[in-house]
Amino acid sequence: MKAIQVSSPGADFEIVKKEIPEPGINEVLIKVEVCGICHGDAIAKEGHFPGIKYPIIPGHEVVGIVDKVGASVSVWKAGQRVGVGWHGGHCNQCSACRKGDFGACEKSLTTGIHLDGGYAEYMIARPDVIVCIPDELASVDAAPLLCAGRTTFGALKNSGARGGDLVAIHGLGGLGHLAVQYAVKLGFKTVVLSRGKAKEELAYKLGAHVYIDTDTGEAAKQLMKLGGARVILCTAPNGKAISDLIPGLGRNGQAIIVTGAREPMQIPPMLLLGGERSVRGFVTGNMEDAIRFSVLTKIIPMVEVFYLEQVALAYDKMMSAKVHFRSVLKIA
């Protein structure tokens, strides 16, 4: 099979020929159709996590067809169209797993980081992390829902915000353009916070009710004029920009971080104390929930499709935020 691998932290992508892996007794072999390119792929590419074993095949927004299953796999059958996301496996034994919180497993495995992912013609997955892709969704549209979709939808759905509440989406890129659509369909008064005027038209096209240009430096004030945000979903990787928005949270408002910004945030504790505001991260979210809601409300991601050979270009466009708005690699 053809596969795209990274041989060491920071190395270029290499397109190599490999043996098609054989599924073990409790494993599924998937013939990959497409794989989304996510900012999280930089963890494998650049070696941001300790203990990654190289060479590694990245990719955790995988859609393909079940090719073969191990003897003890009962749910999945050859020919089914399925997806695999970030969560690649859990131990079923640690204290988090014993409480059913598999996402918090102490030995959790991430697709494309600890296990070979979907930048290849075939991949192995565990049966308990696979989801079914419904017929209504094209594979290229389904792939980004498996990470970008389930994270933004999960964060909003579990935020405690209710219909009519003021919810602001910070950033209108790969995560943000999905988050805006989810916020609107969940019934929130949806504000888009983005730099300049370039994305204003798109924000309204996606259904946003208010657009605020953060370059004015008045975004938090404008949110307070609207009553204060119940939620600010932070999708733009910029610690300073996030800090500046916190005064725009209303009473009990929460800033939810779904982006891997590395620079620290500076927030006066007094601001959180008064009004009982909070800042939290969110990385879980259920893929099936996101897929079901997306099909029900006809939300599809805006994608740029690249061929396997164009992986370096696709990755660079994603990393420099020049892609509109998620990159998807066509593998098959």
Ligand SMILES: [Zn+2]
């Ligand atoms: Zn991801």
Ligand SMILES: [Zn+2]
């Ligand atoms: Zn566990």
